[in-house]
Structure formats: C-alpha cells, structure tokens
Amino acid sequence: MLKDLEQRFRTVAPQADFVSLRFVLERTEALSVRQDIVQPVQTSEDTGVMITVFDGGGIGYGATCDLSESGLRRAASDAHDWARRSAGRTVIDFSRIAMPKPQAEWTTPVQIPWATVPLGDKIALLREQCARLKTDPRIVDWSSGLYHVGTESLYLTAAGGRAHQRFSYLVPSLSATANEGSETITRSLGGRGYCRQGGMEVVDAVGFRTVAPEIAAEALALLTAPNCPSGTKDLLIAPDQMILQIHESVGHPLELDRILGDERNYAGTSFVT
Numbered sequence: 001m002l003k004d005l006e007q008r009f010r011t012v013a014p015q016a017d018f019v020s021l022r023f024v025l026e027r028t029e030a031l032s033v034r035q036d037i038v039q040p041v042q043t044s045e046d047t048g049v050m051i052t053v054f055d056g057g058g059i060g061y062g063a064t065c066d067l068s069e070s071g072l073r074r075a076a077s078d079a080h081d082w083a084r085r086s087a088g089r090t091v092i093d094f095s096r097i098a099m100p101k102p103q104a105e106w107t108t109p110v111q112i113p114w115a116t117v118p119l120g121d122k123i124a125l126l127r128e129q130c131a132r133l134k135t136d137p138r139i140v141d142w143s144s145g146l147y148h149v150g151t152e153s154l155y156l157t158a159a160g161g162r163a164h165q166r167f168s169y170l171v172p173s174l175s176a177t178a179n180e181g182s183e184t185i186t187r188s189l190g191g192r193g194y195c196r197q198g199g200m201e202v203v204d205a206v207g208f209r210t211v212a213p214e215i216a217a218e219a220l221a222l223l224t225a226p227n228c229p230s231g232t233k234d235l236l237i238a239p240d241q242m243i244l245q246i247h248e249s250v251g252h253p254l255e256l257d258r259i260l261g262d263e264r265n266y267a268g269t270s271f272v273t
Contacts, residue, residue: 002023002154002164005021005023005049005067005154006154006156006162008067008068008069008072009021009051009072009156009158010158011069012069012072012073012076013076013158014053014055014076014077014080016053016054016055016080016083016158017054017055017056017094017095018052018053018054018055018094018097018099018157018158018159019051019052019053019054019076019079019157019158020051020052020099020155020156020157020158020161021049021050021051021052021072021154021155021156021157022049022050022051022052022153022154022155022156023047023048023049023067023153023154023155023156024046024047024048024049024151024152024153025045025046025047025151025152025153026044026045026046026047026149026150026151026152027043027044027045027149027150027151028042028043028044028045028147028148028149028150029041029042029043029114029147029148030042030043030145030146030147030148031119031122031123031126031145031146031147032126032143032144032145032146033123033126033127033129033130033143033144033145034130034141034142034143035130035134035141035142035143036127036130036131036134038123038126038127041119047065047067048063048064048065049063049064049065049067049072049075050062050063050075051063051072051075051076051078051079052079053076053079053080053082053083054083054094054095054097054099055080055083055084055087055095056083056084056087056088056095057087057088057090057093057094057095057096058082058083058084058085058086058087058088058089058090058094059082059083059086059090059094060078060079060080060081060082060083060084060085060086061078061079061082062074062075062076062077062078062079062080062082063075099157099159100161101157101159101160101161102155102157102161102162102163103161103162103163104162104163104164104165105163105164105165106164106165106166106167107165107166108166108167108168108169108197108198109197109198110168110198110199110201111198111199111200111201112199112200112201113168113199113200114148114150114168114170114199114200117200122146122200125146125203125209126144126145126146127144129144129174129208129209129212130142130143130144130212132212132213132216133174133175133176133212133213133215133216134216135213135216135217135220136178136216136220138178138179138180138220138223139176139177139178139216139219139220140177140178140179140184141175141176141177141186142175142176142177142216143173143174143175144173144174144175144212145171145172145173145174145190146170146171146172146173146203147170147171147172147173148168148169148170148171149167149168149169149170149171150166150167150168150169151165151166151167151169152164152165152166152167153165153167167197168197168198168199169195169196169197169198170195170196170198170199170200170202170203171190171191171192171194171195172189172190172194172202172203172206172208173188173189173190173191173194174188174189174190174208174211174212174215175187175188175189175215176188176212176215176216176219177219178216178219178220178222178223179223180223180224183223185219185222185223186219187215187216187218187219187222188215189206189207189208189211189215190206190208191240192240192243193238193239193240193241193243194206194239194240
C-alpha cells in the first residue's frame with residue numbers, strides 16, 4: 001500500500017517550491033475490567049494524509065482520507081491554492097527556507113507483540129488484577145485496563161525525502177477508589193504516565209502483575225491521612241502530572257505558531273529552546 005501511495009504522490013505533487021505528504025495509519029484497542037465485570041472491547045482505525053505546499057513565499061495544507069490518486073490530487077490542489085492565497089501575508093517567507101530531504105526508517109523494538117497474545121489471555125490478566133484491588137468494603141470502585149496503540153507513518157517530499165516509522169505503545173492502568181463518610185480518594189497506577197513504546201513486555205516492566213494490593217492499601221490509607229501542612233514546600237511532580245503540565249504550559253502556547261501561519265513549533269524557533 002505504501003509503495004502505491006508514494007507513486008501516487010509523485011504523480012499528483014504540483015510544481016511548487018516544496019511539497020510534502022504525511023500519511024498516518026493508527027489502530028487502537030482498549031480492554032478493561034471494572035468492578036470485576038469485563039467491559040466492551042473498544043477498537044478504532046484512523047487513516048489519512050496531509051499535503052503541505054510552499055509556493056511563492058506562502059504555505060498551504062490539504063488533508064484527506066481518500067488515498068486514491070483523485071483524492072490526493074484534490075488535497076494537493078487545495079494545499080497549493082492556499083499557498084498562493086497566503087503568499088505575502090505570512091509571518092515567515094517560506095521561499096527562503098531550505099527544506100530537508102530526510103531518509104529514515106524506525107520500528108519500535110518489541111519483545112512480545114500485542115497481536116500475538118490471545119485476547120482471552122489479556123482479559124484473564126485484567127480480571128485477575130481487578131479482583132486483587134477489592135481488598136476492603138471501603139473500596140467502592142476498582143478497575144484494570146490495557147490500551148494499545150499501533151501507528152504507522154510515512155513522510156514524503158517531492159524532492160525525494162522519505163521517512164517511514166512504525167510505533168507500538170502500551171498503556172497499562174489500575175485504579176482503586178475508596179470511600180468513608182464524606183471522604184473519597186482514588187489511587188491509581190499507569191495511564192499516560194506509564195505509556196511507553198513496546199509490546200506486552202511493558203506489563204512486567206511497570207509491575208502491573210504485583211502492585212494491585214499496594215494501590216488499594218494506599219487508597220485506604222489516604223482516607224485517614226492528615227492534610228498536607230501549609231507553607232512553602234518543595235514539590236515532586238510525578239511523570240503523568242509533568243506530561244500534563246508540559247501540555248498545558250508549553251503545548252498550547254506553541255499553537256500560536258500555527259495561527260500565525262507556519263510550523264515553527266516543530267523547527268526550534270519558538271520560545272521553547
């Protein structure tokens with residue numbers, strides 16, 4: 001499929017200062033067990049391309065999920081049209097930027113591919129760990145989950161650039177919610193803070209098979225824990241909170257680059273050094 005896509009792109013790429021295509025195919029599968037009940041399996045597949053054109057100092061984009069030659073031609077035409085419309089109106093004169101021609105290949109190192117482990121085995125693992133979270137009547141909600149993302153991307157330029165990447169991500173999660181009176185506390189493991197490239201070996205790397213009772217015990221302990229003291233204190237930020245902080249404090253301000261008509265957020269010339 002990618003070879004045909006590359007050939008079609010070379011055919012429809014307009015005559016311009018720079019033309020690129022970015023193809024992404026993403027497949028996801030989410031498995032979860034909540035309160036010892038297996039939840040419906042959720043799967044998704046998302047495919048599309050974005051074509052970028054620099055011409056006459058302007059920039060334009062066109063996107064489509066139609067990967068046929070006619071679909072790519074329409075997207076390329078839209079991108080070229082927007083490039084000509086934006087010429088002379090952008091913050092950056094794109095005709096002065098020397099664009100690279102990358103040549104790259106990357107595949108996530110995977111020891112145990114997600115697809116090679118039977119669905120029944122993965123559900124059995126989640127059922128076992130979910131049951132181990134229910135250690136006390138005060139645990140009122142408990143769940144376990146595995147979320148897998150497989151992504152394939154291809155970046156092409158009309159000048160001969162080609163970068164092909166295959167990624168595999170696994171996100172394990174455990175959660176226990178405890179309640180007593182007016183106090184409700186949730187303690188968890190995993191989620192985005194534990195998301196990493198790999199296959200089912202990630203499960204063992206993060207202690208997923210052993211840590212459930214500890215999660216439940218911490219949730220119960222927090223019910224009666226004293227409030228944090230007030231005053232100026234050092235703060236240790238966990239990985240998932242740091243991810244969120246970077247997203248909010250850095251990621252959203254970077255969107256101004258696109259609003260201003262270019263992609264400096266990916267080129268190292270924004271306020272983020």
